[in-house]
Amino acid sequence: MHRFYLPPDSCRGEILTLPEREAHHAAHVLRLRRGERISVLDGEGQIIEAEVAEVSRKVLRAIVRGRTLAARPHWRITLAQAIPKGKMMESIIQKATELGVARIVPLLTERVIIHLDEEDAANKEERWQHTAVEALKQSGNPWLSRVSLPVTPAQFLAEKEEFELALIGSLRDDARHSRHYFDRFRERHGRSPSSACLWIGPEGDFTDAEMEAARVGGAQPIDLGPLVLRCETAAIASLAIVNYEMRWPAEAARPVSSPAGNF
Numbered sequence: 001m002h003r004f005y006l007p008p009d010s011c012r013g014e015i016l017t018l019p020e021r022e023a024h025h026a027a028h029v030l031r032l033r034r035g036e037r038i039s040v041l042d043g044e045g046q047i048i049e050a051e052v053a054e055v056s057r058k059v060l061r062a063i064v065r066g067r068t069l070a071a072r073p074h075w076r077i078t079l080a081q082a083i084p085k086g087k088m089m090e091s092i093i094q095k096a097t098e099l100g101v102a103r104i105v106p107l108l109t110e111r112v113i114i115h116l117d118e119e120d121a122a123n124k125e126e127r128w129q130h131t132a133v134e135a136l137k138q139s140g141n142p143w144l145s146r147v148s149l150p151v152t153p154a155q156f157l158a159e160k161e162e163f164e165l166a167l168i169g170s171l172r173d174d175a176r177h178s179r180h181y182f183d184r185f186r187e188r189h190g191r192s193p194s195s196a197c198l199w200i201g202p203e204g205d206f207t208d209a210e211m212e213a214a215r216v217g218g219a220q221p222i223d224l225g226p227l228v229l230r231c232e233t234a235a236i237a238s239l240a241i242v243n244y245e246m247r248w249p250a251e252a253a254r255p256v257s258s259p260a261g262n263f
Contacts, residue, residue, distance in 0.1 A: 001039045001049075002030055003137040004060075005144075008042045014064045016040055016050055023060040026052075038062055041136060043144030045070045070142040075246035076195045078103040078163065080156055081235055082202035085113050088232045090131045095236045097135035097145040099243050104132070106150040111204045121150045153210050157217045164193035167242070168214050169200050169234050170221035178222045178238070182245040192246050200235045 004022050026032045040048040050062035079096050083106045128147040136144050185193050
């Protein structure tokens with residue numbers, strides 16, 4: 001069943017009207033016909049099964065046949081990502097949405113190459129949010145990742161958003177494996193954290209001042225391995241680990257002793 005996206009306010013009636021961009025894709029790429037079933041996601045957990053009633057190059061209308069509300073994940077991940085050059089940010093947003101990240105904060109760090117004025121930042125935000133929507137449709141994730149306006153690390157820290165665990169990718173000697181921080185959290189609280197923030201720096205890493213500010217704000221340095229990773233590789237690899245750790249129940253994470261000889 002092909003998936004489409006409509007904002008929550010457009011999903012309230014029993015007849016759904018998809019915009020021209022989606023209608024053109026449905027008619028000329030997917031070749032949908034009247035009577036076929038589609039799935040519509042609103043990005044807020046609602047999954048709507050609908051039947052195509054009308055499809056043309058400019059409009060697609062569908063009759064709602066059923067609604068399901070997906071349970072909100074019990075964990076929430078925020079990715080604070082230094083903006084890389086080229087189109088790598090779009091790839092990071094795509095993979096982050098597939099991994100269920102709740103919020104993506106593009107960071108304008110000192111070593112970020114691109115420079116954005118207010119209009120450029122707004123255009124980037126709109127384009128990046130569209131990338132998240134496309135990833136939502138592809139993956140079937142019922143919860144849309146929200147892409148924020150680009151901000152500096154200081155502006156992000158000034159929001160004072162609270163996280164149960166904050167981690168920052170680091171090349172420094174005092175960085176620890178992320179499992180160390182998750183295990184320590186579980187020992188203290190008897191459960192996995194319900195909210196986490198992951199900081200990933202640009203090529204050349206965060207400056208000493210940025211690293212120190214993030215650590216004062218609660219971020220703990222994690223080791224990403226012996227090799228120097230490109231920023232998009234670091235983001236995806238780290239998100240996969242954090243996503244796994246936060247989904248894993250505390251009981252299952254504890255080591256289980258086995259009788260001798262039982263492997």
